[in-house]
Amino acid sequence: MPFIPHTEKDIREMLATIGVDHIDALFDEIPSELRCGELDAIPPGMPEMEVSRLMQTRARADGQPLCFIGAGAYDHHIPAAVWELTTRGEFYTAYTPYQAEASQGTLQLLYEYQSMMTALTGMAVSNASLYDGASALAEAVLMAVRGNRKSKSKRILLPRNLHPTYRRVVHTIVCNQQIELVEVGYDSVTGSIDRAELERYSGEDFAALVIPQPNFFGVLEAVDELTDWAHDNGMLAIAVVNPMAMAILRPAGEWGDLGADICCGEGQPLGSPVASGGPYFGFLCSTGKLVRQMPGRIIGKTVDLDGKTGYALTLQAREQHIRRSKATSNICTNQGLMVTAATIHMTLMGGEGLQRVAAASHANTGKLTQALTSLPGVETAFKGAVFHERVLRLPIEVTKALRALAAHNVLGGFDLSDDYPELGDAVLVCATELRNNDDIENYRGKLERVIQSQVQTPCQLKPDW
Amino acid sequence: MIYEHSRVGRRAMAQAPSEKVDMAGIPDAMLRTSQPPLPEVSEMQAVRHFTRLSQKNFSIDTQFYPLGSCTMKYNPRVCNTLASLPGMLSRHPLAPDTHSQGFMACLYELQDILKTATGMHAVSLTPAAGAQGEFAGVGMIRAYHDDRGDKERSEILVPDAAHGTNPASAVMCGYKAREIPTGSDGDIDIEALKSALGPQTAGIMLTNPSTVGVFEQRIKGIAELVHAAGGLLYYDGANLNAILGKVRPGDMGFDVIHMNLHKTFSTPHGGGGPGAGPVGVSKRLEPYLPIPMVDFDGNDYRWLTERDRPDSIGRLSAFAGNAGVLIRAYIYARLLGREGMHRVSEYSTLNANYLLKRLMETGFDAAYPERRASHEFILTLKKQAKELGVNTMDFAKRLLDYGVHAPTTYFPLLVPECLLVEPTETEAKEDLDRFVEIMRTIKQEAESQPDMVKQAPHTMPVRRLDDVRAARELDLAWKPGD
Ligand SMILES: Cc1ncc(COP(=O)(O)O)c(C=O)c1O
Numbered sequence: 001m002p003f004i005p006h007t008e009k010d011i012r013e014m015l016a017t018i019g020v021d022h023i024d025a026l027f028d029e030i031p032s033e034l035r036c037g038e039l040d041a042i043p044p045g046m047p048e049m050e051v052s053r054l055m056q057t058r059a060r061a062d063g064q065p066l067c068f069i070g071a072g073a074y075d076h077h078i079p080a081a082v083w084e085l086t087t088r089g090e091f092y093t094a095y096t097p098y099q100a101e102a103s104q105g106t107l108q109l110l111y112e113y114q115s116m117m118t119a120l121t122g123m124a125v126s127n128a129s130l131y132d133g134a135s136a137l138a139e140a141v142l143m144a145v146r147g148n149r150k151s152k153s154k155r156i157l158l159p160r161n162l163h164p165t166y167r168r169v170v171h172t173i174v175c176n177q178q179i180e181l182v183e184v185g186y187d188s189v190t191g192s193i194d195r196a197e198l199e200r201y202s203g204e205d206f207a208a209l210v211i212p213q214p215n216f217f218g219v220l221e222a223v224d225e226l227t228d229w230a231h232d233n234g235m236l237a238i239a240v241v242n243p244m245a246m247a248i249l250r251p252a253g254e255w256g257d258l259g260a261d262i263c264c265g266e267g268q269p270l271g272s273p274v275a276s277g278g279p280y281f282g283f284l285c286s287t288g289k290l291v292r293q294m295p296g297r298i299i300g301k302t303v304d305l306d307g308k309t310g311y312a313l314t315l316q317a318r319e320q321h322i323r324r325s326k327a328t329s330n331i332c333t334n335q336g337l338m339v340t341a342a343t344i345h346m347t348l349m350g351g352e353g354l355q356r357v358a359a360a361s362h363a364n365t366g367k368l369t370q371a372l373t374s375l376p377g378v379e380t381a382f383k384g385a386v387f388h389e390r391v392l393r394l395p396i397e398v399t400k401a402l403r404a405l406a407a408h409n410v411l412g413g414f415d416l417s418d419d420y421p422e423l424g425d426a427v428l429v430c431a432t433e434l435r436n437n438d439d440i441e442n443y444r445g446k447l448e449r450v451i452q453s454q455v456q457t458p459c460q461l462k463p464d465w
Numbered sequence: 466m467i468y469e470h471s472r473v474g475r476r477a478m479a480q481a482p483s484e485k486v487d488m489a490g491i492p493d494a495m496l497r498t499s500q501p502p503l504p505e506v507s508e509m510q511a512v513r514h515f516t517r518l519s520q521k522n523f524s525i526d527t528q529f530y531p532l533g534s535c536t537m538k539y540n541p542r543v544c545n546t547l548a549s550l551p552g553m554l555s556r557h558p559l560a561p562d563t564h565s566q567g568f569m570a571c572l573y574e575l576q577d578i579l580k581t582a583t584g585m586h587a588v589s590l591t592p593a594a595g596a597q598g599e600f601a602g603v604g605m606i607r608a609y610h611d612d613r614g615d616k617e618r619s620e621i622l623v624p625d626a627a628h629g630t631n632p633a634s635a636v637m638c639g640y641k642a643r644e645i646p647t648g649s650d651g652d653i654d655i656e657a658l659k660s661a662l663g664p665q666t667a668g669i670m671l672t673n674p675s676t677v678g679v680f681e682q683r684i685k686g687i688a689e690l691v692h693a694a695g696g697l698l699y700y701d702g703a704n705l706n707a708i709l710g711k712v713r714p715g716d717m718g719f720d721v722i723h724m725n726l727h728k729t730f731s732t733p734h735g736g737g738g739p740g741a742g743p744v745g746v747s748k749r750l751e752p753y754l755p756i757p758m759v760d761f762d763g764n765d766y767r768w769l770t771e772r773d774r775p776d777s778i779g780r781l782s783a784f785a786g787n788a789g790v791l792i793r794a795y796i797y798a799r800l801l802g803r804e805g806m807h808r809v810s811e812y813s814t815l816n817a818n819y820l821l822k823r824l825m826e827t828g829f830d831a832a833y834p835e836r837r838a839s840h841e842f843i844l845t846l847k848k849q850a851k852e853l854g855v856n857t858m859d860f861a862k863r864l865l866d867y868g869v870h871a872p873t874t875y876f877p878l879l880v881p882e883c884l885l886v887e888p889t890e891t892e893a894k895e896d897l898d899r900f901v902e903i904m905r906t907i908k909q910e911a912e913s914q915p916d917m918v919k920q921a922p923h924t925m926p927v928r929r930l931d932d933v934r935a936a937r938e939l940d941l942a943w944k945p946g947d
Pocket of ligand 1: 535631701703742
């Protein structure tokens with residue numbers, strides 16, 4: 001029996017101790033008419049050997065295409081030591097550190113994580129993680145509505161150049177609490193938040209302005225002015241940042257005169273593989289003033305009976321297991337293991353290492369842009385400075401172009417035509433430090449042929465070369 | 466503290482690109498003026514530091530971990546190995562369907578397996594943990610009532626024994642959470658339920674077996690009462706390990722459920738997550754399931770999105786939830802197969818009932834001695850606390866000294882001085898016997914040297930911590946000079 005250690009003798013003795021004849025008698029309080037039969041539709045069990053074969057086939061089926069998609073999940077180098085250590089059983093198979101004395105490893109690690117996240121974002125405090133970047137933003141919005149004493153409205157300004165799925169997730173999570181999300185457009189020349197449109201809301205009551213850095217187009221925002229504008233209008237400033245960008249860009253805690261109030265985002269670039277979208281982790285940092293509005297676990301440093309330093313879950317009166325319906329959030333299980341990886345990752349990279357990764361990704365996206373825009377009809381869509389992603393316009397139908405590239409094992413970027421039809425045939429591309437000159441040339445060469453063949457025979461999906 | 470090993474200019478050189486930082490193209494005003502103050506250590510220093518930290522943890526791989534409600538069973542290593550195959554880790558979440566058939570096949574089959582195991586009509590895998598599953602489930606209840614123009618329903622009923630996430634999730638969905646008391650036999654107080662039901666009732670959230678570790682026998686009757694009042698029934702699947710292959714939430718009359726794959730399907734708890742909280746629904750709630758979901762037309766798998774499912778409550782995460790956790794659960798389900806699933810509930814229930822019986826013989830009190838234990842049970846140390854002045858927390862801390870993780874303490878809130886014990890099916894008889902002997906010893910210690918027990922633990926890296934100080938003198942991050 002897989003994973004069940006009982007011998008026939010054990011079972012006999014245990015049943016005798018309990019005083020029943022057979023195991024099924026232990027289910028005697030379940031009304032017999034409710035009992036289910038065999039679960040025939042579930043396949044029979046397989047030994048490890050066969051499951052291994054199955055999974056290897058499945059993994060191979062998806063190939064390993066050359067990937068230039070970012071759009072919220074970024075392929076960075078992860079030091080071998082990160083997952084070697086993270087999958088140690090003592091990290092991998094522990095749970096929430098409720099028994100602090102027997103969980104000092106996880107607790108100290110989470111405290112170190114909080115320290116590193118505040119160092120990276122320039123914020124005062126960090127929690128110990130949320131599910132992912134998108135749900136972290138939703139929690140940040142709820143936190144801002146609770147925490148902004150100046151605002152009586154439950155309205156939030158959400159820019160259109162924020163990740164479209166993040167906007168949808170925020171809507172799903174906050175819509176039942178009568179929170180209104182008001183969209184702010186982007187400047188069609190720079191790709192950054194449309195300041196003139198924003199100005200129209202000046203003087204109105206909003207709980208917060210959401211400021212992405214970089215925004216979904218990869219473009220950098222004028223974060224100082226935006227933060228000051230929010231504060232001048234009685235709003236909180238919620239920063240949504242790529243943590244890798246924080247290694248080189250001005251950290252959210254230093255934006256404008258007062259700094260952002262809340263800083264959240266997707267932690268994946270810090271040590272999580274892209275792995276089909278998860279598990280990743282959401283990070284959430286804030287000013288000290290807002291700490292009691294934070295959702296999720298927070299670890300504090302304290303002392304034991306002998307005065308020795310130790311770490312414990314703290315401010316638990318915010319959480320569902322104490323406060324129940326009045327908790328700041330319903331979150332319980334978070335993304336601890338991914339945070340473990342992130343902490344080790346940040347330690348191994350250090351400030352210099354993260355800066356080099358950020359700079360190399362920035363440079364590679366620059367090279368990619370140059371290579372692709374050398375093709376006739378391919379041009380950049382926005383003039384604003386970017387971090388490590390760029391919107392390009394193609395001279396052919398973008399959906400078909402990407403499909404043709406994929407058929408030749410190049411994932412050419414994220415197709416923007418569904419979410420931003422106004423941009424025409426636009427694609428969002430990304431080249432992290434892992435994409436080298438050969439990769440970039442490979443993409444350029446294939447795109448060149450796709451463009452040539454599609455311009456000549458517009459309907460052909462899979463060019464024949 | 467890792468920062469103590471930090472020296473200016475030191476680093477793990479092999480890990481970063483060799484080119485110096487050059488941010489040409491970004492205006493200076495946008496750049497940081499100094500490097501982020503992260504630790505500067507060598508690779509070996511980091512490896513040693515985090516290895517040592519890991520050694521300060523209790524875990525399933527190293528200790529018996531009978532943490533009630535959390536199902537801390539063995540997490541098969543192969544689930545991690547296979548979920549970490551290169552093709553699995555390198556697949557970008559936005560890769561086209563042509564490069565996702567292997568991955569989607571796993572998810573599609575997992576949807577089917579979970580549907581069958583729970584007796585529900587359809588399943589969406591996307592919620593990231595139990596609590597997000599609850600949010601999605603209650604959100605679907607809301608969408609259902611709203612769609613029917615039934616907008617006066619404002620309350621979700623939750624038993625007083627419910628997990629804290631239940632009322633918190635109801636509130637996040639815009640409902641008021643109203644508590645229903647538990648009767649002295651551990652089942653719901655039916656009269657109280659009847660008087661709470663009304664036109665304002667949107668639904669009820671139940672765990673079965675409940676968080677007090679017994680099977681709610683009148684579940685069919687409860688379902689009828691709630692449905693008659695126009696409400697829907699939500700099943701918190703935290704305790705699914707108790708009934709897998711024996712009775713299914715769909716057959717009990719539940720309209721919507723979540724499962725905790727990090728419990729029943731043995732994906733690792735990871736020091737606090739990640740989990741996965743798929744939701745299953747009856748036919749009438751199917752249109753509202755969160756997206757994305759996976760569809761199969763006999764040849765190809767594809768994502769179901771907003772376009773296919775316009776009535777969906779929407780998305781809960783940027784991509785498809787905790788994909789890697791779902792893959793691990795899928796692998797576990799294939800290893801077990803249908804016969805293995807029956808055995809999960811059988812042997813977890815056998816272990817719990819055996820352990821309870823032996824502890825009762827040792828002089829401990831069950832909270833519900835007349836009832837059959839499910840996969841977990843509650844002891845109440847009321848007597849010990851009163852007579853010896855040694856309470857549940859003291860017992861819990863002393864257990865750590867004996868190398869056993871404490872059961873869940875002081876939950877559910879309605880049982881005084883309680884320990885919620887869940888041994889799981891993967892523990893051997895001799896380990897259960899050892900636990901009984903440890904509990905017997907602690908009881909003797911509580912009688913002969915209560916102060917020693919009240920000061921426990923004595924052998925952990927730290928002694929009891931000052932929680933009040935932690936909350937009053939907040940220190941949440943290391944600062945230079947600390
Ligand atoms: C009974 C019960 N309900 C709900 C939950 C919440 O699940 P999760 O922690 O996965 O969000 C838990 C576990 O933590 C639980 O034990």
